[in-house]
Amino acid sequence: MSERRKAQGAGREAQGGRGIAELSFTGTRIIERVISAADAEHPADRLLREELKSVKSLSARETTEISQTVFAYYRWFGWLDEGDSLTTRLGRARELDTRFRDDPGSFRDDEMIERAVPKWISAEIKVTAKWARSLQKEPAVWLRAQSARREAQGAGREEQSAGRKAQGEEVRMALGDCRPLGDGPLANTLEYRGKKDLFLTPEFHAGLFEIQDVNSQMVSLVCAPRPGETWWDACAGEGGKLLHLSDLMNNKGLIWASDRAEWRLKNLKRRAARAGVFNYRTVPWDGGSRRPTKTHFDGVLVDAPCSGVGTWQRNPHARWTLRPQDVSELAALQTNILAHAAPAMKPGGKLIYAVCTLTRSETAEVAERFSRDHPRFKPLPFRNPVNGRDCAAGQYIFDPAEHRGNGMFVAAWRLDLAAGSV
Numbered sequence: 001m002s003e004r005r006k007a008q009g010a011g012r013e014a015q016g017g018r019g020i021a022e023l024s025f026t027g028t029r030i031i032e033r034v035i036s037a038a039d040a041e042h043p044a045d046r047l048l049r050e051e052l053k054s055v056k057s058l059s060a061r062e063t064t065e066i067s068q069t070v071f072a073y074y075r076w077f078g079w080l081d082e083g084d085s086l087t088t089r090l091g092r093a094r095e096l097d098t099r100f101r102d103d104p105g106s107f108r109d110d111e112m113i114e115r116a117v118p119k120w121i122s123a124e125i126k127v128t129a130k131w132a133r134s135l136q137k138e139p140a141v142w143l144r145a146q147s148a149r150r151e152a153q154g155a156g157r158e159e160q161s162a163g164r165k166a167q168g169e170e171v172r173m174a175l176g177d178c179r180p181l182g183d184g185p186l187a188n189t190l191e192y193r194g195k196k197d198l199f200l201t202p203e204f205h206a207g208l209f210e211i212q213d214v215n216s217q218m219v220s221l222v223c224a225p226r227p228g229e230t231w232w233d234a235c236a237g238e239g240g241k242l243l244h245l246s247d248l249m250n251n252k253g254l255i256w257a258s259d260r261a262e263w264r265l266k267n268l269k270r271r272a273a274r275a276g277v278f279n280y281r282t283v284p285w286d287g288g289s290r291r292p293t294k295t296h297f298d299g300v301l302v303d304a305p306c307s308g309v310g311t312w313q314r315n316p317h318a319r320w321t322l323r324p325q326d327v328s329e330l331a332a333l334q335t336n337i338l339a340h341a342a343p344a345m346k347p348g349g350k351l352i353y354a355v356c357t358l359t360r361s362e363t364a365e366v367a368e369r370f371s372r373d374h375p376r377f378k379p380l381p382f383r384n385p386v387n388g389r390d391c392a393a394g395q396y397i398f399d400p401a402e403h404r405g406n407g408m409f410v411a412a413w414r415l416d417l418a419a420g421s422v
Contacts, residue, residue, distance in 0.1 A: 022065060023062065023065060023066065023069070024062060026055060026057065026058065027058065027062050027065065027066050030048075030051045030052070030055065030066055031066055031069055031070055031073075031090065032086060033047075033051060034047045034048050034051055034070055035070070035073065035086065038317055039321060040321040040322075040323075043315070043317060043318065043321075044070060044074060044317035045315055045317065048066075048067060048070050052066065052067070060197070068094075068097075069090055069093070069094060071138075071316060072090075072093040072094050072096070072097040073089065073090055073093045074316035074317040074319070074320065075093070075097065075135070075136055075316040076092070076093040076096040076097060076136075077093075077316070077319070077320055078114075078115030078116060078117075079092070079093075079096055079115055080092055080093060100136050100137075101137075101138075104133065104136075107133075107136075109129035109132075110129075112129050112132035112133055112136070113127050113128070113129055113132050116132040116133075116135050116136060116319075117132065117135070117312070117319055118319060118320065118322075120324050121309070121359075123324070124309075124324075124327060124358075124359035124360050124361060125309070125358050125359060125360070130401050131400070131401060133401075134313060134400050134401035134404070135312050135313045135316070135319075135400075137313065137404060139313045139314040139404055139405070140191050140214070140403065140404035140405065141191065141192040141193075141198075141211070142189065142190065142191055142192070142211070142212060142213050142214040142217070142403075142405060143171065143175075143178070143189075143190040143191075143192055143198070143209045143210065143211055143212070144188055144189060144190070144209060144210045144212045144217050144244060144247075145167040145168040145170070145171040145172075145187075145188040145190060145208065145209050146167065146188075146207055146208055146209055146210060146243070146247055146275050146276070147167040147168075147188060147247055167188060167208070168180055168187040168188040168189075168190060169187075170208065171190060171203060171208055171209045172190055174201075174203050174208075175192065175194065175196065175198070175201065175203060176194055177192060177193045177194030177195075178190040178191065178192050178193070178194075179191045179193065181214065181386065181403070182386065185221055185248075185385065186385065186386065189214060189217050190209070191214070191403075198211060199211075205274070206274075207274040207275040207276050210240065210243055210244075210271070210275065212240050212244070213314075213405045213406045214403045214405035214406075215310075215356075215398040215400070215403070215405040215406050215407070215408040216240060216241065216356070216405075216406060216408065217244060218384075218385050218386070218398055218408065218410070219241055219301070219303065219352070219354045219408060219410055220241050220244035220245050220248060220301075221248075221385035222352060222382050222385065222396075222410050222412060223245060223248075223299060223301055223350065223352050224248070224382075225245050225248050225249050225253070225298070225299055226249065226253075226298075227249045227250045227252040227253055228249070228252050228253045229249065229253045229298040229299060230253055230254045230255075230256075230295065230297050230298050230299075231245060231249075231253070231254075231255045231256070231297055231298060231299045231300070231301065232255070232256045232258070232293075232295075232297045232299070232300045232301070232341070232344060233245065233255055233256070233257045233258070233301050233303070234258055234285065234287075234300060234301065234302045234303075234337065234341050235258070235259060235287070235302060235303045235304055235305065235337065236257035236258060236259050236264070236265070236268060236282075236303075237259055237264050237268070237303070238264050238267040238268050238271060239257065239264075239267070239268030239271050239272060240271075241301065241303055242255055242257050242268065242272070242277075242280060243271060243272060243275050243277055245301070246272075246275075246277040246279055246280065247275075247277075249279065251276075251277060251278065251279050252279060253279055254279055254280070254281065255279060255280040255281075256280070256281050256282075256283065256292070256293055256295065256297075257280050257281065257282045257283070258282070258283050258284065258285035258292050259284065259285065260284065260285065260286045260287060262284055265282040265284070268282060269282065287333070287336065287337040287340060288340060289340050291340065291341075291343070291344055293344075295344070296344060296345065296346045296349075297344050297345060297346060297349055298346055298349050298350070299349055299350040299351075299352065300341050300342075300344055300345060300349070300350070300351050300352070301352045301354065302334075302337055302338055302341050302351070302352065302353050302354070303354045303355070304333070304334040304337050304338070304353065304354070304355050305330060305333060305334070306330055306334065306355035306356060306357040306362050307322055307326055307327050307330055307357045307359060307362060308322075308356055308357060309322070309356075309357040309358050309359055309407065310355075310356040310357050310358050310400055310406045310407025310408055310409075311356050311406045311407075313400055313404070313406070314406065327359050327361050327362060328361060330361075330362055331359075331361040331362050331365065331366055334353075334355065334362060334366050335366055335369055335370065338351075338353060338366070338370050339370070339373065339374070342370075342374055342377065342415075345377075345415040346415070347415055347416065347417045347418070348414065348415060348417045349414070349415050350380060350412060350413070350414055351377060351412070351413045351414075351415070352410065352411070352412050353366070353367060353370070353410070353411045353412075354408060354409065354410045354411075355408070355409050356406045356407065356408050356409075357407070357409065358397065358400075358407045358409065362409075363395075363397070363409040363411075364395065364409075366411075367395055367411040370411075370413075371413070374413075376415060376416045377413035377414070377415055377416070378413060378414055378415075378416055379393060379394030379395070379411075379412070379413055380394045380412040380413050380414040381393070381394055381412075382394065382396075382412055384396060386402075386403075394411060394412045394413065395409070395410070395411045395412075396409075396410050397409050397410075398410070
């Protein structure tokens with residue numbers, strides 16, 4: 001090794017040591033365990049949650065420092081030298097994080113495009129400097145004020161809108177440091193800029209708000225369910241969108257919630273109880289041709305399993321574990337789930353496909369294949385809930401750079417009234 005190389009390494013080592021010097025031995029060991037164990041089957045964010053939950057002696061400040069260090073490591077992974085010690089790499093990542101926050105212009109566009117994401121992703125997405133830069137920012141924290149508890153059973157449209165605004169204002173005043181996205185339904189979409197642990201607040205435990213990404217909220221607004229309708233949330237997970245659908249329905253009508261993992265449905269029930277949501281049923285479904293109910297629906301939401309590329313800002317570890325074959329396999333799964341859900345539609349009903357990814361294989365190509373194979377489903381134009389612009393083709397990508405939220409693709413169809421059962 002040259003003397004120059006040794007000097008560079010020593011300088012980075014000292015810099016790295018200073019970058020994480022404030023961490024205790026316990027904090028440093030937690031970071032080392034998370035990074036050494038993280039892989040495609042063991043996501044870093046999940047390992048980190050488990051580690052932090054198991055150690056009771058950490059202060060809130062150190063917990064934050066540990067989390068920020070782990071996420072910075074994967075956010076700036078493309079800039080790190082694998083030949084350096086972990087201490088050096090961690091310090092370098094925190095240094096880059098601070099530099100980008102203070103002076104983002106010091107990073108060239110071509111550098112961002114080259115290093116922020118794996119090279120193979122350019123076959124699926126046009127990698128732009130705007131997108132790459134958005135990935136290197138810390139994601140915003142978005143809340144959704146839950147208005148279902150507040151609205152009168154017989155409220156009209158104006159009263160409902162006023163109730164939502166009042167609920168959003170109540171949450172905003174109680175928590176402080178909140179900014180509403182807009183008026184009407186968007187008055188309940190709040191960006192939180194404070195430092196509180198929101199899960200410990202009395203407002204959260206009272207069911208007055210949910211922590212939900214801004215573009216995830218846009219999916220339910222595109223669905224636009226009406227009170228009294230019957231909907232199917234086919235890939236409901238732990239129920240974030242179901243709670244929003246119920247809120248928009250004023251807790252009237254019925255939502256069937258299915259998922260292949262029963263533990264997710266159990267968590268859904270806990271969340272629904274806290275939020276005061278009761279107009280739903282849960283049932284396991286593996287996405288196969290045998291549907292979980294013979295009911296025909298006014299609307300079906302297929303929030304399908306996906307590669308999660310739209311969440312790479314929030315989950316930077318996933319950038320370096322996702323493989324091209326994963327995208328291909330998921331696109332085939334999404335196509336099958338849509339095809340198996342389609343026969344559950346009523347004539348005139350709405351089918352909404354949503355994925356938090358940006359790959360062509362999982363977005364436009366899945367939608368095009370479905371339209372080709374199911375000609376009785378017509379693309380359903382809708383309005384962008386944020387800016388009111390027409391999405392005439394019945395498809396839209398919610399840009400992760402616009403509100404520091406997840407990237408989200410949505411496609412909508414309506415079953416032709418003359419089609420009869422599918």
